Amino acid sequence: MSGLYIHIPFCRQKCLYCDFYSLATKESKKAYLEALAREWQQRKNDLNWGVKEPIKTIYIGGGTPSSLDKEEVKYLFSQILKDKTLFHLNLEEMEITFEANPENLTYEYLNFLKTQTPINRLSIGIQSFCDDDLKAIGRRHSALQAADSVQLAQKVGFKNISIDLIFALKDMNKERWEENLRRATELKVQHISAYCLTVEKGTMLNTLLEKGKITLPNEIEQEEQFLLTDEYLTKNQYEHYETSNYAIEGYRSQHNSLYWHNKPYLGLGASAHSFNLSKRRWNVANVHEYIESVNQNKTIYEEEILTQKDHYNEYILSATRIKEGISTSYIRENFSQEIVSHFLLQIPQLLQNNLLQPHGDQYLLTTKGMLLSNQIAVSLFL
Ligand SMILES: C[S@@+](CC[C@H](N)C(=O)[O-])C[C@H]1O[C@@H](n2cnc3c(N)ncnc32)[C@H](O)[C@@H]1O
Ligand code: SF4
Secondary structure, rough: OEEEEEEEEEEOOOOOOOOOOOEOOOOOOOHHHHHHHHHHHHOOOOOOOOOOEEEEEEEEEEOOOHOOOOHHHHHHHHHHHOOOOOOOOOOOOOEEEEEOHHHOOOOHHHHHHHOOOOOOEEEEEEOOOOOHHOOOOOOOOOOOOHHHHHHHHHHHHOOOEEEEEOOOOOOOOOOHHHHHHHHHOOOOOOOOEEEEOOOOOOOOOOOHOOOOOOOOOOHHHHHHHHHHHHHHHOOOEEOOOEEEEEEEEOOOOHHHHHHOOOOOOOEEOOOOEEEEOEHHHHHEOOOOOOHHHHHOOOOEEEEEEEHHHHHHHHOOOOOHOOOEEEHHHHHHHHOOOHHHHHHHHHOOOOOOHOOEEEEEEEEEEEEEHHHHHHHHHHHOOO
16 A cells, blocks of 8 residues: 655745745745646656555645645645546545644635545644744644634544644643643544654754753653653553554554555655655755756656665664564564674663563564654664
8 A cells, every 4th residue: 555645835934943845935836736736647657556556545744735725725636636547546445634724724614625625634733722832933823723723623524633732842841731632632633643842953943042042841851741641642542653643543644654664655746755665755845946847847856775774774763663663573574684683682672671562573662662762763773
């Protein structure tokens, strides 16, 4: 099975912390959507899809996909679904996710998404249910709008809703974060992504920190908030299935699971990545260059062919983020004896430090392991 990712690189304004590729303008939106349709036609056979690896998920991410108006969303789907028969797309069985910002989610827009498009999963960027947090990170919505957007989505009939929250924001303590978790569970959403704030180079957040204008929770406070999330959400029937992701049974993100389980996917649009089991490709992260190159039929991506070592390191990186952890038989079946020996040599220390726990042929991540997944990965890397 494989997935299709479509990047919509437009936002009303740039949030302080965000380094995802997007522009705070809608000038080239029309030309961009036409280029997406063209790229799909140019690349749909790229990854040997169709019969071999049917597309099971579509993820429209950003940027802000909900900055598209109704006609634009309709156009996008009409272009992708032209090939419905060719690609055996069975919309009823697929997971089709649309990322949305709360301020765009009026009843009318949501009702349109639900009744006139095949979207069956919404991922809403709440970030926080606290107005002070939202203001501090440059969001355009209020806490009230955040909760309303979820309830409206439920009202129009969405039965698979995910929300994004961020912890370790400025001034966030355990009490404030717990209040966020309480609001999230009260809303009875099926899926919660709870990210620890990361400070990315080139963001306004990084500049403010470097200038000493703000301080953020320290490592111990970050760990406390991570552990609180695990405890609180697990108690409320959410499964902690990936470092930052929690789901009610049956509602794991199928699309993101493709990434974590090293399955193939095609990414369309500026800055989108693709993977076909042997190669990784990444599209140019520039809307104007992207449009121009697609229109002239030029290559818009760079690519890397993965070596055995790359494959192993990538497997370790993904496996140490997911609850199922690392499979010894997968490593034995796919890598050389030398690599297997390297892997087995590191295991006793990781078990002793209570980062992994054996389960048949697997090494599952403990909660401490989920917290320190980077540390596990680094010790297993080649
Ligand atoms: C690419 S954004 C798109 C979502 C949508 N535009 C929105 O902002 O609501 C996906 C999610 O990544 C998370 N994110 C982005 N930058 C982050 C950072 N520096 N640290 C932690 N989470 C971040 C946010 O929770 C955000 O909702
Ligand atoms: S967090 Fe969302 S709205 Fe904010 S800049 Fe990033 S993609 Fe745009």
